[in-house]
Amino acid sequence: MTMRTVDEHLTEILGSVAPLPPLDLALLEAQGAVLAEDVSAPVPLPPFDNSAMDGYAVVAADIAGATEAGPVTLPVVGDIVAGDTGVSAIRPGLTARIMTGAPLPAGADAVIPVEWTDGGHATVQVRRAAPPGNYIRRAGEDVTAGQVVVDAGTRLGAAQLGMIAAVGRARIPVRPRPRVVVVATGDELREPGETLAPGQIWESNGYMLTAAVVEAGGVGYRQATVEDEPGKVLEMLEDQLARADAIVTTGGVSMGTKDVVKEVLSGTGTVGFHKVRMRPGKPQGFGLLEGTPIFTLPGNPVSAYVSFQVFVRPALRAMQGLTPDPLPTVSAVLAEDVKSPAGLRHYLRGKLSLNRGTYTVSMAETQGSHQLRSLASANALIELAEDVETLPAGSHVQVMRLPS
């Protein structure tokens, strides 16, 4: 196994993954996917001048002198509701009742809310003056014709889907959420809910990594554990290629006699195994299996989780056409002294808090790569560069916020 840095390993990964080809999807099928092309408006929004209030469409000059004590009385010549398509014009001296969202009749230049009037039907008394433009929503004041309303590369949430529907699009080209098969290996593993024999543990990495795939915008498929028998593991991985845009395995990649993932994948496709200068997460493998990226993460639970966030998450972003950013990172003040092994990138579980505008981070109680409890209560990973060996309390450090 060759030695390499975190950056070297990530560079190889990002050089090997490509955005998934776009698909044309109906709006609600596209939720969570990333828009592949800009969406622009074919018409302005609003498409026509319309009323912002339930009230009366008037000529502002007609009611310029209206007061509580001296209301102006106008004949009401029509009733315009939202959805009316053939609205006739009004002339000075006349008014029409109008509802919110209804098209403004030609000739009118202001809307008087019903609360400023006596609410009359045949005639209406207006008790307040208003300038031209009062409570009118002008055509194009939200979006102009031809304007881009959602940029390519945006992940589609509720607001973006609403915007796209509002410009009349029923289907859009998106990069689909990558389908990621998660495979746990190890003869010691049993399903949660089953009874354990001595020496066995419950399988947890598969659940954790499948959930992490979803947090990273993918679709996670957790594959049941198979026996640590090379033929069976290879056959299962090859079967999974049919439904996978990527495969993530955990376990079986270090120096043991039963490190089956390494055994079956060494020399298969372009898969290579490396010792990466990091803690946790030293033993890593990556490559393409019949063109599909496969990440072989270590088995220690915290190592698997950190490896996912450092290597797999950026790759899944790239496959969605997003920038392969790390988790959102902030600068924080260390609450205590820390030590770090020389020559390794160190990821420490931490607790990040914001006190009077300053981020402070303290270390989780335990840092062993088998100690999942402190990861489950952490909200951050403190990232210490390879050349850091000691840092006193008060130093500034880069901290990755964990998905919440």
Ligand SMILES: Nc1nc2c(c(=O)[nH]1)N[C@H]1C(S)=C(S)[C@@H](COP(=O)(O)OP(=O)(O)OC[C@H]3O[C@@H](n4cnc5c(N)ncnc54)[C@H](O)[C@@H]3O)O[C@H]1N2
């Ligand atoms: N002689 C050496 N031994 C080890 C080295 C080394 O360099 N030389 N590296 C250590 C490091 S660092 C790590 S990390 C682990 C990685 O080992 P594997 O990827 O081969 O993982 P396993 O041996 O299969 O398992 C390690 C550990 O994690 C538990 N595990 C595995 N899968 C799961 C799962 N799905 N759910 C819960 N727990 C899991 C497993 O029971 C082991 O305790 O190797 C070190 N050894």
Ligand code: MOO
């Ligand atoms: O890399 Mo191992 O991941 O340190 O426990």
